[in-house]
Amino acid sequence: MGAVGEPVVSVVIAAHDEEAVIARCLRSLTSGAKPGELDIIVVANACSDRTAQIARAERARVVETPIAGKAHALSLGDAECRTFPRLYLDADVDLDVTSLRRMLTAIDRGALACSPVPQYDLQGVSGVAARFHRVFDRLLAGRRGLSGTGAYMLSKEGHGRVFPLPEVISDDGYVHRSFSASERRSVEDARSVVRPARTVGAVIRRRARVRLGNRELERLGRKADEPALGMGQLMTLVRQRQIGVLDALCFLIVLLADKVVARGRRMRGTDAAWSADRSSR
Template sequence: MGEPIVSVVIAAHEEQAVIARCLRSLTAGAKPGELDIVVVANACTDRTAQIARSERARVIETPIPGKAHALVLGDAECRTFPRLYLDADVDLDMPSLRLMLKAIDRGALACSPVPEYDMTGVSRVAARFNRVHDQLLSGRRGLSGAGAYLLSKEGHTRVFPLPVVISDDGFVHRAFSVSERQSVAGARSVVRPARTVRAVIRRRARVRLGNRELDLLGRKAEEAPVGLRSLVTLVRRGQVRVLDALWFLVVLLADKVVARWRRLRGKDKKWASDTGSR
C-alpha cells in the first residue's frame, strides 16, 4: 500500500442515505492507499458513522453540529496535501480528482470541478430556477456551488483554521483571486439541487445570508453580482425562456424576504442542515 496523494475531508450530518454513494464514487478508481479519507459525523443520530466505517473511511464523531466546525476537525486529522473538501451528498470520481490534482501541480492554489446537476425528482418550478441560475453562472464558475474544492498546501494557509461561517465554500472562494483559483474543465461533480420550490427558497436565503456574513467579515466578492441586465440579455438571445425567467425572479424575491425575516428574528447565524436535495 502506497502513500496517499491527497487527503479528503467529508463533513456529514445525518447522511446515511448518501454517504456510501459519495465514498464509492470517489474510491472506485483509486489505487490502494492513494486516498486519505476522513469523514466527520457531526451531531448524527443515524447510521452515518457506521456506514462510513464500513466503506473503510476514517471516522471522527462529534456531538457539535455545523459544517465549518466539522471541516476543521477533519482537517486536523489529514495526513497529506493537497486536501479535498467534499460534500457528503455530492459524487466526485477519481478521473475528475486527478484532473484537479494536475491543476494544483500546475500552480493553482485552489480548484473545483464543474457541477453537473442531477435533476431527478426536482419539481418543475425548481428545475426552471436551476436552469436559469446555471445559465447566469456559465463562464464565471468559482469554488462555491460545486460541492467540492481542492486546496494546495499554500492555499490551505489562506483558509485554515476555517472560521465558523454559514458558507464555507464562499469563504474559500473569496480567499483567492481569479488567477489563483480554477474551475477545472473536464472535472465533474454530480450535484443534486433542491427538489421543491420551498427548498430552493430556503437554500437561496441561506446563500444570501452567507454572502452578507462574508461581506461583514471583510471578505468582499471580487466579481460583480449577476444582475437583472444579464437575465434580460439571456432572454433576448433565446437562451432563457420568458416563463423560466419570471419564476427565477419570483424565487429571488421570496428568498430575499425569507433572509430578511431570519435576520430580524435573529436566526441568520443559526446552524441548520440542508436536506432540500434528499
C-alpha cells in the first residue's frame, strides 16, 4: 500500500456549511491512520460558517470557493489530489480507516469503483421516517451499488471514466451508472455510518431529489442496469414478516408524496436547483 509517509489514497470531501459534522467526519477517517497515509482535501463551497477553519484545524487541506454545488466542489477537490485511488466522501458520513483499507483492497483486486455498505444511524429520526428507512434498507439488501452510501472510491481507470464530472443532481448515481455490475463492487466488510433524513418532510424532499436525479441521468444516457424496485419485492418482505404492514404503508405513502413533489418541481422549473438537506446534521 505504499511506503510510510506516502499517501496511498486521496480523499475529497465537499462541504457546504458543515461545521457541525466536519470534525467528526475527519476524526473518524484519520483515527488509526498512518502518518501521511491519507491525502485529504476538504472543499468548503459557499460556506457562511467555520467549516474551513475546523477542517484546517483537523489538518486537512482546504479549498474554498464561493460557488455552491457538490459536483463543482468535487471537481475542485479532485484537481488537488496527489494520488490514486480516490475516495469521495460526504461530510456528514463517518468512514473509518479500516473500512477505507478494505475498499482499497477491492480496488487492488480489479474493481474500477467500490463503496461501503451503509449503516443507518436512526437516532433522532421520527417514527414514520425510521419505518421508511428500514424498509428501504431491506429492499436494497443484496443489490447495493455506489449510490446512497455516502462514499465511493475510484481507481485511476475508473476515474477516467467519470471525470470531468458534469453538473448533475446525483453525483453518486452518475458514478454508479458509469460502471457495469462486474466493474463495481459493494464491499461487504466496509461500513459507512449514514445519518438519513430525520423527518417525514425531509425524507420526501430528499427522495424527490433522487427521483429528479434519476430522470436527469436517463436524459444524459446513464441508464440503470438493474430493474426498478416494485410492489412484488415489498409484498415479499411483508409475507416473510421482515417488515410489518404499517411499515409498508408508510413506505408507499412517502413514495407517493415524493412523486408529487418531484412533479411540482419539474412544473416550476426548479428540478435542477441545487440544495442540501440539513435535517441529518
